[in-house]
Amino acid sequence: MKKVLITGGAGFIGSHTADLLSSKGYSIRILDNLEPPVHDFEWPNYIKSRGYDLIKGDVTDKKILTNALRDTDYVIHLAAHQDQMPNFSKFFMTNTVSTALIFEIIMENKFPVKKLVYSSSQFVYGDGIYVSSSGKEFFPELRTEKQMKEKNWEIFDDENKQAKFTEFNEEQKVNPTNSYGLSKIASEEMLLRLGKTYGIPVSILRYSIVQGARQSPRNVYSGALRIFVTQALAGRPITVTEDGNQLRDFVNIEDVVRANVLMIEDSRTDFERYNVGGGKGYKIKDFAEMVKKITNSSSEILIDGRYRRTDTRHAISDISKLKNLGWCPENTPEKSIKDYADWIKKENFNLEEIVTNAKKSSEELV
Numbered sequence: 050m051k052k053v054l055i056t057g058g059a060g061f062i063g064s065h066t067a068d069l070l071s072s073k074g075y076s077i078r079i080l081d082n083l084e085p086p087v088h089d090f091e092w093p094n095y096i097k098s099r100g101y102d103l104i105k106g107d108v109t110d111k112k113i114l115t116n117a118l119r120d121t122d123y124v125i126h127l128a129a130h131q132d133q134m135p136n137f138s139k140f141f142m143t144n145t146v147s148t149a150l151i152f153e154i155i156m157e158n159k160f161p162v163k164k165l166v167y168s169s170s171q172f173v174y175g176d177g178i179y180v181s182s183s184g185k186e187f188f189p190e191l192r193t194e195k196q197m198k199e200k201n202w203e204i205f206d207d208e209n210k211q212a213k214f215t216e217f218n219e220e221q222k223v224n225p226t227n228s229y230g231l232s233k234i235a236s237e238e239m240l241l242r243l244g245k246t247y248g249i250p251v252s253i254l255r256y257s258i259v260q261g262a263r264q265s266p267r268n269v270y271s272g273a274l275r276i277f278v279t280q281a282l283a284g285r286p287i288t289v290t291e292d293g294n295q296l297r298d299f300v301n302i303e304d305v306v307r308a309n310v311l312m313i314e315d316s317r318t319d320f321e322r323y324n325v326g327g328g329k330g331y332k333i334k335d336f337a338e339m340v341k342k343i344t345n346s347s348s349e350i351l352i353d354g355r356y357r358r359t360d361t362r363h364a365i366s367d368i369s370k371l372k373n374l375g376w377c378p379e380n381t382p383e384k385s386i387k388d389y390a391d392w393i394k395k396e397n398f399n400l401e402e403i404v405t406n407a408k409k410s411s412e413e414l415v
Contacts, residue, residue, distance in 0.1 A: 052076040053313070054121040056108050056147070057128030059096050060087060061264045062168065062256075066125060066306045067101060073310065078102040080117040080128070086267040095263060108147040115154050118162070123313050125166045126151060130229075131268070137228045144232035145239070152243045164250045164319070166312040169237050171257045171298070171324070172230035173223045176361045180213040181206035191226045197356045202291045204362055214296070216367040219255070219322045227359040241320060250319035252312035257326035257366050260385035261302030262392035266403050273297065277337050278390050281346035283400035289352045293334025296363040300327040301380035308376055315374060324366035327378050336382065343386045 053070050055063045058079030067077045079101050083090045092103060106113035108128040118124070130143035148167070155162050176189045189204045189212070196202075206212045225231045237253050244251035260274045268275065280287045308325045312318045337350045368378070393400075 050074065050076045051122040052078060052120060053123045053125060054078045054080065054117055055125045055127060056080045056117075057126075058101075059083060059093055060127065061261075062259060062302065062305060062309075063125070063127045064093070064095055064263055065261070065302050066127070066309045067096075068099075069306045069310055071099065071101070076102070078104065078117060078121065080104045080106060080108060080114070082107045082128075087265040093263075109143060109150065111150060111154065114147075114150055115158065118151065118154050118158075118160055121160065122163050123166070124151060124162055124164070125168070125309060125313075127168045129168070130232075132229075140228040140232040141235070144229075145235045148236040149239060152240075152247070152249075155249065156247060162249060164252070164313060165240065165244065166309060167236065167240050167251065167253045169233045169253050169255045169322070170230060171217065171255055171326070171364055171366055172227065173225050173234040173237070173255060174217040174221070174361075174364070175224035175226045175230065176204060176363075177217050177224075178215045178221055179204050179206070180215060182208060182210040182212070186215075187212070188222060188224050190224075191359065192362065194358065197358070200292070200354050202295070202362060214363040214365075216365045217255075217324060218367045219324060219370055226361060237322065245320060250316070252318040252320075253322040254308060254312065255322060255324050255366065256305060257298040257300045257324070257364070259302055259305050260299050260382065260389065262388045263302075264389060266393060266398055266400075267406070273333060273336055274299075274340075274385060274389055277340040278344060278386065278393060279398075279400055279403050281340050281344040281348050282390065282393060283404045284346070284348060285404050286349045286351040287337045287341060287346075288355070289334050289337050289350060290355050290357060290360070291333075292354070293332060293337070293352045295333050295360075296330035296365055297333060297336070298326040298328075298330055298365040299336070299382045299385065300325060300378055301382075301385045303380055304376075304378045308371060311374065311376055317374060321370075323371040324368050325371060326366035326368045327382070328368050330363065330365040331382065339383060340386055343383060344390050
């Protein structure tokens, strides 16, 4: 039986990936530090009693990681530090150093790992490519504080005319706007170089906004689904940043885990990068309306011009490269919302506490 190590496997994406792989006959080993805010140092109920080999520990601890990698055929490296707080060094210590450590341990011990799958992010693109009014492509820098305070949300060209956004593709230049994205692209480049040098196949997946059940409501990083659903279920205003017209690309967790497994089972994916998205952009204010309708909430949708300094204006990924392998998103944002709302209610979270703490944390975002 082939064994798969999933780092960060107690989390949202990792646990669903473990379940699919297990159903296909793989043996599952999970390494997770179970730290807050995502966890409370205990294995979640959806991980317990499934027969997985569970290792509690940090992915940056060389001794623990060595034990986790022993007798492993495949590695899906999902463990990461994710937030938008100004603790810049932690992104690289956790995300990039752990990635280097995996290769270091494999080489030192001559572990026969057949492949490593790495979870990257749409964040590596930054604002991506825009087209000016004269038809020229350019890569905009992060919108200025002055522009945001003036509620001038769009991207403009050199003639101060609104520019046109184009979907992200895997071959374009990257320009991350935050430390999370920077740590991810550093890891990507390192993996591809080391993988090719030492003959260990690597596949890289750049996820769009992944949605569905088990997404921690305590994780400030986790985005619109977590924010809107918890607010709607708590009867609080559903708060939309900027003007609500920013576009986002949502992908359901079930589609993401199929992409993860495809990387292991299809050698055409060796040394390649793939966008994993839903194939369509949605205005954030329209997504808020979806949440309100599906949760049957009476909450007001509040668009008050708040902003997060490192947010991109639009983010939609071109998924044609992955679709050429036979993968296609099968689930809708509506399904993601329903699944998540049902899970939140089943888990009986203290929504008032979560919404209040999230509001406090959002004031520190950069």
